[in-house]
Amino acid sequence: MSDGSGQIDILISRYDPERDDQPHTERFTVPYQHDSSVLDALLYIKDRIDGSLSFRWSCRMAICGSCGKMINGVPRLSCKTFLRDYAPGPLHIEALHHFPVIKDLVVEQAGFLDKLPEARPWLIREQEQALADGPHRQSPRQRARFASTSACINCLLCYAACPQYGMKPDFAGPALLALVERYNADSRDQGRAERMPLINAEDGVWSCTLVGNCSAVCPKGVDPAAAINRNKLESAKDYFLRFLKIGSGGAE
Amino acid sequence: MSNQNKPRSHEPIVWLLFAAGGMIAAMLMPALVVITGIGAPVGLIADGSLDHERVIGMLGSPAGKLLVFPLISLLFWHAMHRIFHGLHDLGIQAGLGYYRVLCYGFALLATLLTAGILFLI
Amino acid sequence: MKAHYQRPMGRWYLRPFYLFVYTLRELTAVFVLLYALILLSGLAALAAGPEAWASYRQALAHPLSIGLHGLILVAALYNSITWFMVAPKAMPALFIGTRPLPGLLITLAHIVVFVIVSVALLVLAGAG
Ligand code: SF4
Ligand code: FES
Numbered sequence: 075m076s077d078g079s080g081q082i083d084i085l086i087s088r089y090d091p092e093r094d095d096q097p098h099t100e101r102f103t104v105p106y107q108h109d110s111s112v113l114d115a116l117l118y119i120k121d122r123i124d125g126s127l128s129f130r131w132s133c134r135m136a137i138c139g140s141c142g143k144m145i146n147g148v149p150r151l152s153c154k155t156f157l158r159d160y161a162p163g164p165l166h167i168e169a170l171h172h173f174p175v176i177k178d179l180v181v182e183q184a185g186f187l188d189k190l191p192e193a194r195p196w197l198i199r200e201q202e203q204a205l206a207d208g209p210h211r212q213s214p215r216q217r218a219r220f221a222s223t224s225a226c227i228n229c230l231l232c233y234a235a236c237p238q239y240g241m242k243p244d245f246a247g248p249a250l251l252a253l254v255e256r257y258n259a260d261s262r263d264q265g266r267a268e269r270m271p272l273i274n275a276e277d278g279v280w281s282c283t284l285v286g287n288c289s290a291v292c293p294k295g296v297d298p299a300a301a302i303n304r305n306k307l308e309s310a311k312d313y314f315l316r317f318l319k320i321g322s323g324g325a326e
Numbered sequence: 327m328s329n330q331n332k333p334r335s336h337e338p339i340v341w342l343l344f345a346a347g348g349m350i351a352a353m354l355m356p357a358l359v360v361i362t363g364i365g366a367p368v369g370l371i372a373d374g375s376l377d378h379e380r381v382i383g384m385l386g387s388p389a390g391k392l393l394v395f396p397l398i399s400l401l402f403w404h405a406m407h408r409i410f411h412g413l414h415d416l417g418i419q420a421g422l423g424y425y426r427v428l429c430y431g432f433a434l435l436a437t438l439l440t441a442g443i444l445f446l447i
Numbered sequence: 448m449k450a451h452y453q454r455p456m457g458r459w460y461l462r463p464f465y466l467f468v469y470t471l472r473e474l475t476a477v478f479v480l481l482y483a484l485i486l487l488s489g490l491a492a493l494a495a496g497p498e499a500w501a502s503y504r505q506a507l508a509h510p511l512s513i514g515l516h517g518l519i520l521v522a523a524l525y526n527s528i529t530w531f532m533v534a535p536k537a538m539p540a541l542f543i544g545t546r547p548l549p550g551l552l553i554t555l556a557h558i559v560v561f562v563i564v565s566v567a568l569l570v571l572a573g574a575g
Contacts, residue, residue: 089452091450091451094452097454147463171454175451175454182451215545218542218544218545237415237456237459237465237469259540271334275335276335280337283411283415284533285465285469286468286536287464287468287469297536299533300535300536300540300550303533303537306338307537307538307539310341313334313336313338313339348530349530351526351527351530352531352561353527353560353564354564354568355479355523356523356524356527357564357569358568359516359519359520360569361569361572362485362486362516363485363513363520364516364517365569365573366504366507366572367507367512367513370573372573376504378496378500379497381493394490398483398486398487398490401482401483402480404476405479406476406480407476408475408476408479409477411473412474415460417456436487439487443487443491443494444490447490447494
């Protein structure tokens with residue numbers, strides 16, 4: 075790790091749907107300082123070298139979740155990754171793996187977004203509580219049960235780290251299943267049975283082989299691998315205990 | 327709505343066997359390999375204790391059978407589950423259903439064989 | 448509108464990102480299978496009678512067999528370590544008050560049990 079400033083070579087995977095059949099690599103040299111992020115480098119290139127470079131970003135502070143890229147083969151938030159850690163380079167930047175590339179570093183996120191409703195990511199009540207009855211109270215202990223899974227920023231780094239998603243885009247995937255767990259673990263929620271069919275499905279937890287890289291790359295400590303694999307036990311229980319009780323999830 | 331149409335996966339059956347076998351493999355296998363594959367053949371184990379009669383007396387007892395049956399059969403389920411998923415990981419798509427039957431069929435066969443042999447002892 | 452580009456998966460399992468945490472771990476299954484087969488054939492030899500048992504023991508004493516068991520041992524240890532590392536992810540979440548129990552502690556607990564069980568087995572076997 076070098077402390078100061080200097081120049082770093084950056085290789086960027088470019089793809090122009092109007093012209094290219096597949097991506098090619100372009101080399102750029104950019105200056106950096108101690109606090110320059112990979113996103114800063116991309117902005118430098120777009121502003122001063124090649125305005126046609128396409129990529130997503132917004133907050134620059136690791137909270138909007140839009141700036142994920144493959145950085146030397148590992149999915150990372152480009153605003154949370156610093157050039158100094160890669161000096162003297164070269165640093166290779168690609169679009170997030172496993173998603174279709176629209177242009178340069180911009181990917182099509184439908185493979186995740188279209189599945190969102192399947193997670194039922196809202197509080198489900200058997201019976202709505204009347205407003206007059208006051209708020210749903212929750213203790214700090216109850217809150218702690220979903221503190222980590224509710225930290226997800228939908229950056230999709232975990233999908234880019236998951237080979238099972240890459241091979242099988244129908245797989246619900248890490249963040250979606252972590253979201254399922256986030257609501258199931260919420261003491262105010264009563265919708266577990268409605269989410270069980272997704273968990274129980276082949277495209278639910280059962281496409282996971284516990285590679286574990288989703289949790290390793292998550293910038294928010296969500297640990298989707300744990301959320302998924304804990305639910306394998308739940309799904310297995312549901313599989314065998316459904317013969318004892320009626321009303322558990324899943325079409326036969 | 328759309329959720330309710332998702333067919334339930336039957337993976338829990340083989341996954342539970344895989345997980346049980348995995349715990350056995352992780353906890354016991356290194357020591358067992360040292361004992362049966364290295365220590366015993368090299369002669370590090372007390373003389374005479376590996377004679378046919380002695381071993382039959384040990385493994386053939388009800389308690390011995392009760393230990394040996396899950397040990398051997400679950401190792402097969404553990405291994406074949408991973409090997410099947412490994413085929414998928416290698417990118418094999420054609421005939422995956424056939425390989426599934428082959429892999430878990432093999433584990434089942436090995437389980438029946440183990441039970442059969444233990445029954446004979 | 449032109450098509451999006453879908454990157455092929457290629458041999459993803461050989462990339463360093465996956466190789467050590469995953470691919471090698473899954474590969475240990477081949478050695479587990481081998482060992483299970485060796486144990487099963489031992490059981491069969493035992494059932495077949497004293498001669499078969501003697502030749503089984505003779506085969507196991509061959510240097511090639513001992514070398515193979517050395518390999519199986521390495522694979523088994525790799526399997527154990529990786530199994531204990533993912534164990535906290537596969538069991539229900541535990542909390543101390545509002546704080547989640549660190550996964551590392553659960554891994555360490557597994558390793559402690561592993562060491563005790565292994566030593567016990569080895570001592571038992573050594574005593575005959
Ligand atoms: S689980 Fe983590 S890596 Fe996945 S989308 Fe959420 S914040 Fe990003
Ligand atoms: S720009 Fe918002 S997370 Fe990086």
